[in-house]
Amino acid sequence: MSVIYDRVALIGLGLIAGSMALAMREKGLAGQVHGYARSAETRDVAREIGLCDAIHNDVSVAVKDADLVVLAVPVGAMGDVAAEIAPHLKPGAVVTDVGSVKQSVIDAVAPHLPEGIHFIPGHPLAGTEHSGPRAGFASLFRNRWWLLTPLPDADEAQVARLEDLVRGIGANVERMDPGHHDLVLAVTSHTPHLIAYTMVGVADHLRRVTDEEVIKYSAAGFRDFTRIAASDPTMWRDVFLHNREATLDILGRFTEELFVLQRAIRMGDGQQLHDYFTRTRAIRRGIIEAGQDTDAPDFGRGKG
Numbered sequence: 001m002s003v004i005y006d007r008v009a010l011i012g013l014g015l016i017a018g019s020m021a022l023a024m025r026e027k028g029l030a031g032q033v034h035g036y037a038r039s040a041e042t043r044d045v046a047r048e049i050g051l052c053d054a055i056h057n058d059v060s061v062a063v064k065d066a067d068l069v070v071l072a073v074p075v076g077a078m079g080d081v082a083a084e085i086a087p088h089l090k091p092g093a094v095v096t097d098v099g100s101v102k103q104s105v106i107d108a109v110a111p112h113l114p115e116g117i118h119f120i121p122g123h124p125l126a127g128t129e130h131s132g133p134r135a136g137f138a139s140l141f142r143n144r145w146w147l148l149t150p151l152p153d154a155d156e157a158q159v160a161r162l163e164d165l166v167r168g169i170g171a172n173v174e175r176m177d178p179g180h181h182d183l184v185l186a187v188t189s190h191t192p193h194l195i196a197y198t199m200v201g202v203a204d205h206l207r208r209v210t211d212e213e214v215i216k217y218s219a220a221g222f223r224d225f226t227r228i229a230a231s232d233p234t235m236w237r238d239v240f241l242h243n244r245e246a247t248l249d250i251l252g253r254f255t256e257e258l259f260v261l262q263r264a265i266r267m268g269d270g271q272q273l274h275d276y277f278t279r280t281r282a283i284r285r286g287i288i289e290a291g292q293d294t295d296a297p298d299f300g301r302g303k304g
């Protein structure tokens with residue numbers, strides 16, 4: 001593949017930026033990849049594993065002459081970082097972000113960026129429960145969605161160019177309105193994380209169970225919850241604080257459904273439980289058949 005941006009600057013060298021660096025370098029999509037990290041420890045690790053062509057401790061130097069700047073910090077830090085880099089951006093540069101929430105990032109970042117800078121917000125729907133520079137891997141985005149939420153006055157050629165980069169690192173790209181993005185992600189990612197955090201918290205409260213039995217007899221369902229609940233606390237604190245309304249809306253609906261099932265159990269209404277689980281099984285099978293769950297062990301065989 002050919003170079004799409006001569007110089008890329010990654011701000012915040014964690015799981016997502018690290019994976020982007022490895023993927024861009026593997027595919028030859030960037031002339032040079034520069035990275036900025038606040039902590040000396042992160043910079044040392046990034047150097048040790050050869051994540052970027054150059055690692056900086058000064059964000060203004062990192063973004064200088066960059067054609068693409070990627071903000072890969074927690075959602076709550078995006079505004080401060082944008083304010084810090086704004087005076088040092090190359091005229092005509094593209095700034096994107098990878099935050100899990102879109103409207104609040106747009107509100108926090110856009111006002112800081114000078115005229116002539118192309119801000120194109122984005123969100124890769126790919127991740128793991130691990131964080132930091134060592135967590136990155138080049139194939140993270142392969143066959144995953146990467147949503148872009150361009151502003152109404154976005155430059156079409158610049159959006160198309162960023163889409164080429166995203167496709168180049170293996171993802172499928174789609175454009176979406178930021179408010180709609182935040183509602184969809186509240187359903188598919190944010191509320192499920194909150195439920196996982198809560199379930200693991202409940203087990204923890206039942207100390208007599210956690211001390212031995214949960215670990216010893218941990219079945220697949222609970223194990224999946226513990227994986228999700230091991231995700232980065234700063235990142236997820238920021239997600240909930242910045243996608244408050246959509247998460248509260250979905251959480252309200254979740255609670256209503258939970259009460260319906262709770263009542264069915266209390267009343268011994270097996271038919272209702274069976275009907276409900278039949279519907280949810282069909283949803284899972286639909287995802288597998290659409291080829292949207294490449295992690296599933298039975299992927300491609302149409303079984304859920």
Ligand SMILES: NC(=O)c1ccc[n+]([C@@H]2O[C@H](COP(=O)([O-])OP(=O)(O)OC[C@H]3O[C@@H](n4cnc5c(N)ncnc54)[C@H](O)[C@@H]3O)[C@@H](O)[C@H]2O)c1
Binds near residue numbers: 077126
């Ligand atoms: N982890 C996921 O599954 C996932 C998936 C998609 C998108 N995202 C989003 O990507 C972004 C980065 O997430 P990640 O998983 O790579 O996190 P990470 O914790 O692995 O990396 C984030 C890095 O940003 C640094 N940082 C924090 N505040 C900073 C600041 N003010 N200035 C400079 N650096 C700062 C941290 O020290 C850390 O090194 C977040 O906005 C997150 O919502 C995460």
Ligand SMILES: O=C(O)C(=O)C[C@]1(C(=O)O)C=C[C@@H](O)C=C1
Binds near residue numbers: 127
């Ligand atoms: O697989 C995981 O560990 C994830 O939680 C990844 C996940 C998700 O919910 O799918 C988490 C947050 C992101 O913003 C995007 C992806």
